[in-house]
Amino acid sequence: MTLKLGIFYFLAAFTVWAAAVVVLGKNIVRAAVALIFGFCGMAALYVLLDAEFLAAVQVLIYVGGITILLLFAIMLTSRIGATTARVVNDQVILSAMAAVGLLVGLIYASTSGIPAMSGPPRLPETTPFLGRALLTTYALPFEAVSVLLLAAMVGAIILARKE
Amino acid sequence: MMTFASLVERFYAAMAAWGIPWIVPTLIVMVIVVSVVLAYISVAAMFMIWWERKISAHIQVRYGPMRVGGWHGWAQSIADGIKLLLKEDLIPAGADKVVFVLAPMVVFGATVAAYVTIPWAPGLIVRDLNIGILYMVSISSLVVVGIIMAGWSSNNKYATLGALRSAAQAVSYEVPLVLSLLGPVMIAGTMSMGKLVEAQSGRWFGVLPGWFVFPQIVAFLIYFTCALAECNRLPFDIPEAESELVAGFHVEYSGMRFAMFFLAEYANMFVVSAIATTVFLGGWHGPWIPLPGLPREVAHGLFGLVWFQVKCYFLIFVMMWLRWTLARLRVDQLMAFAWKVLLPISFANLIVTGLVLVLGKQALLYVGGIAILLLAAILLAARPAARTVRVGERT
Amino acid sequence: MAADYAYVGFFLVVGVLFVILNIEVLSRIIRPHNPNPQKLTTYECGEEPIGIGWIRFHVRYYLYALVYIVFAVETVFLFPWAIVFRELGMFAFLEMMVFIGILLVGLAYAWKKGALEWA
Amino acid sequence: MIPLSHYLILGGIIFSLGVFGALTRRNAIAILMSIELMLNGVNLNFIAFARYLPQTMLQGQVFAIFVITVAAAEAVVGLAIVLGLYRNFKTVNVDEINLMKW
Numbered sequence: 157m158t159l160k161l162g163i164f165y166f167l168a169a170f171t172v173w174a175a176a177v178v179v180l181g182k183n184i185v186r187a188a189v190a191l192i193f194g195f196c197g198m199a200a201l202y203v204l205l206d207a208e209f210l211a212a213v214q215v216l217i218y219v220g221g222i223t224i225l226l227l228f229a230i231m232l233t234s235r236i237g238a239t240t241a242r243v244v245n246d247q248v249i250l251s252a253m254a255a256v257g258l259l260v261g262l263i264y265a266s267t268s269g270i271p272a273m274s275g276p277p278r279l280p281e282t283t284p285f286l287g288r289a290l291l292t293t294y295a296l297p298f299e300a301v302s303v304l305l306l307a308a309m310v311g312a313i314i315l316a317r318k319e
Numbered sequence: 320m321m322t323f324a325s326l327v328e329r330f331y332a333a334m335a336a337w338g339i340p341w342i343v344p345t346l347i348v349m350v351i352v353v354s355v356v357l358a359y360i361s362v363a364a365m366f367m368i369w370w371e372r373k374i375s376a377h378i379q380v381r382y383g384p385m386r387v388g389g390w391h392g393w394a395q396s397i398a399d400g401i402k403l404l405l406k407e408d409l410i411p412a413g414a415d416k417v418v419f420v421l422a423p424m425v426v427f428g429a430t431v432a433a434y435v436t437i438p439w440a441p442g443l444i445v446r447d448l449n450i451g452i453l454y455m456v457s458i459s460s461l462v463v464v465g466i467i468m469a470g471w472s473s474n475n476k477y478a479t480l481g482a483l484r485s486a487a488q489a490v491s492y493e494v495p496l497v498l499s500l501l502g503p504v505m506i507a508g509t510m511s512m513g514k515l516v517e518a519q520s521g522r523w524f525g526v527l528p529g530w531f532v533f534p535q536i537v538a539f540l541i542y543f544t545c546a547l548a549e550c551n552r553l554p555f556d557i558p559e560a561e562s563e564l565v566a567g568f569h570v571e572y573s574g575m576r577f578a579m580f581f582l583a584e585y586a587n588m589f590v591v592s593a594i595a596t597t598v599f600l601g602g603w604h605g606p607w608i609p610l611p612g613l614p615r616e617v618a619h620g621l622f623g624l625v626w627f628q629v630k631c632y633f634l635i636f637v638m639m640w641l642r643w644t645l646a647r648l649r650v651d652q653l654m655a656f657a658w659k660v661l662l663p664i665s666f667a668n669l670i671v672t673g674l675v676l677v678l679g680k681q682a683l684l685y686v687g688g689i690a691i692l693l694l695a696a697i698l699l700a701a702r703p704a705a706r707t708v709r710v711g712e713r714t
Numbered sequence: 715m716a717a718d719y720a721y722v723g724f725f726l727v728v729g730v731l732f733v734i735l736n737i738e739v740l741s742r743i744i745r746p747h748n749p750n751p752q753k754l755t756t757y758e759c760g761e762e763p764i765g766i767g768w769i770r771f772h773v774r775y776y777l778y779a780l781v782y783i784v785f786a787v788e789t790v791f792l793f794p795w796a797i798v799f800r801e802l803g804m805f806a807f808l809e810m811m812v813f814i815g816i817l818l819v820g821l822a823y824a825w826k827k828g829a830l831e832w833a
Numbered sequence: 834m835i836p837l838s839h840y841l842i843l844g845g846i847i848f849s850l851g852v853f854g855a856l857t858r859r860n861a862i863a864i865l866m867s868i869e870l871m872l873n874g875v876n877l878n879f880i881a882f883a884r885y886l887p888q889t890m891l892q893g894q895v896f897a898i899f900v901i902t903v904a905a906a907e908a909v910v911g912l913a914i915v916l917g918l919y920r921n922f923k924t925v926n927v928d929e930i931n932l933m934k935w
Contacts, residue, residue: 159342160834160835161835164835164839168839168843171843171847172843172846172847172850175846175847175850175851175870176850178850178854178863178866178867178870179850179851179853179854179857179858179867179870180854183415184860184862184863185415185418185471186415186417186418187863187866188866189418189421189468191866191869191870192464194870194873195873196461198873198876198877200719200723201840201843201877202877202880203719203722204835205840205880205881205883205884206884207880207883207884207894207897208448208449208450208719209450209453209793209794209894210876210880210894210897210898210901211719212450212453212454212456212457213457213790213898213901214901215457215458215460215461216453216456216457216460216786216789216790217783217786217787217790217901217904217905218869218873218901218904219457219460219461219464220457220460220461220463220464220490220493220786221460221490221779221782221783221786221787221905222783222869222904222905222908223464224463224464224467224486224490224779225776225779225780225783225908225909225912226862226865226866226908226912227467227471228483228486228775228776228779229776229862229912229915229916230862231471231479231483231771232771232773232776232916232919233862233915233916233919233925234860234862234925244857244858244859245857245858245859245927245928246928247856247857248857250856251852251853251856251857252853252857254852254853254856255849255850255852255853255856256849258845258848258849258852259845259846259849262841262842262844262845262848262849263842263845265841266837266838266841266842266845267838267842281449282891282894283449283450283510283793283794283797284794284797284798285890285891286794286891286894286895286898287793287794287795287797287798287799288798288802289890289891289892289895290791290794290795290895290898291795291798291799291802291805291806291809291810292802294895295809297899298791298809298813299809299812299813299816301787301791301813301899301902302788302812302813302816302817303816304902304903304906305784305787305788305816305817305820305902305905305906306816306817306819306820307906308784308905308906308909308910309780309781309784309820309823309824309909310820310823311910311913312780312909312910312912312913313777313780313781313823313824313827313829313913314827315910315913315914315916315917316773316776316777316780316913316916316917317773317777317827317828317829349720349721349724352721353724353725353728356725357728357729357732404736404740404741404744404745405741405744405745405746406745407745407746407747407748407749408737408741408742408745408747409749409753409754410754411754411755411756412751412754412755413755413756414756423733423737424729424730424733424734427729427730427732427733428725428726428727428729428730428733429726429729430729431725431726431728431729431732432722432725432726432729434725435721435722435725445721445725446718446719446721446722447718448718448719448722453793454722473756474756475756475757477757478756479771480771483771483775486775486779487774487775487778487779490778490779490782491778491782493782493786494782494785494786494789497786497789497792498789498792501789501792501793501796504793504796504797505796505799505800508796508797508798508800509797510793510797570757571756571757574737574741574745575736575737575740575741575745576737578736579733579736579737650832651831651832654778654830654832655830655831655832658781658821658825658830659825659830662785662821666814666818669792669814670811670814673799673807673810673811674807676799676800677799677803677804677807773916776912776913776916780909780913783905783908783909784905784909786905787901787902787905787906790898790901790902791898
């Protein structure tokens, strides 16, 4: 299946490019737009991993929700006129060293620590399976999520509304 | 139609017999499929634009386009298209050009991608994705992102404000829309569009067709209202209200770039109607007769195709009819309606549906009674108090 | 499974290519192109635009998006529930009622605090 | 078949990019965006493991759903905090907000 590998490399390159624009881009709105494309690339990778339900969730929550929230927040706070302002702080070199060190460690761990696995030929439809898991095995975290969401909503409303 | 699938199979087999690698016939089929869908989108959108002009004209007791092409001005949309093709393309000097150019691509690409899982007729569906309805919902959330991109990048106050309003309205109506789609999903136990249609093949009480609109009438009405809002159709067209915002997010788009937004808007109207038809109105189901000289499946498929189109265009007709009948809502009414009326009702509908499914049909009477009481209580509670608008007050 | 989604990707790409073909190829050949500074200003009903169009706006837009995200996350859990709930029966139903009930408290709070008010 | 390590390395690259952004960006919203990237890199690993280790019964996907939920909550509250910061300091650049620094 060299075609699948080719698609993977294309999607991987696309996602990494988008992520790089997010991290290094000067214009904050363009960074947010790149983030949208990055999220879509991730969703495509999830599909490649037979997780189509999670891909749809990724698009619905991240692209349809979080990025809209981000764009709103950018438009509420940014002084767009000042585009030439410095975008990074003065710890760039130190941070770059930390990030590269982390990356080297992660690559080492993923290539040597984990045996090569081929995986099953095909997963069954995942959505009913996830539903069963969420309602039985993970019933407690599932209910905890609703409390988390309630707390987040209440807190955010208090923070955002204070005039 | 089953015969389409078998035709494709035969094509693959023939290509394999010739010794051509599988990728070639696969690509050929994909290109043919996507070309057919794009041709359908363009022709249907042009037809809808002409149709809308005729409907609005007849409602206002005038003729509408009559000249281009002879019979009732049928070629008006083609003439409009050629005119837009010839228009100069202007990008404002202060605009963010990259985002400005990307925005129509995002909107149109997402709209085209939604056609992947529309069930046209028995067996005639590009791909029956197993998360079908969720896929539809999530791919259409990309359109909102495209609209924000268009409005923001124009560097125009009207466009920015229109995009913001559009996004706020779309997210507000998205929640009741998704909740209303969940009722049929619970009854059918599947999200795949094809299986949802098949689940409606029976009959209710032996007489009514087994469409989900009958047990889920509340959900259907909520869905249709929200679909109007998602398409920015009147009475929910505050994002592009011409009297206050000129045209909303696409003020600065001209020529072909504007045409792409226009095309996507009408293509989107068809998508929301197709979802309503699939989920609530029984999709391709309808009476059919075996035509002489045609195999059973082909006849069934042809009738299914016709029924699906008839239902979709009926819903589109209702949308256009509403546009010339209702007045535009105020922004605060618009938002309050989504959050304070539609959302509680759709939650109530979800709970009632769940109760009936868990307790069985005999619970229907009790649940129905309680539901009506609950709805009445919610509506009474949500009824806006008499409000005096002071002169000069801004909303 | 994943092969089905090849069509999704293909449709997305072709949709974008269709836009590029129409705007950048087909229309570019035949349309005129003579911009001038007047044409390239942003449209403001004939007035000279004052300042840039990137205005700052009211926080209420943010509040709607905020409440939306919470309910969008909730629908994510509702979809798998709706599919399997007939086989799990009353237990799953009650579980989801608890979940929805807690979120409805949040909705009531937002309602009471006026986060849903356009004011 | 794509080797598992490909996915893990990709997840690592995205995570490291997110770390770099979170450590260096001045704009608080850009920092939040970098954190979302980090969470996405982690999710990719979860889903890849769920795919390649069938005996885990899709635990990875369940966990990814919870991560997405937490990411949504984090974005909602985080951006509300950023709005509060902007209201008080008229800037969202974190190195100019040094009330708690000495």
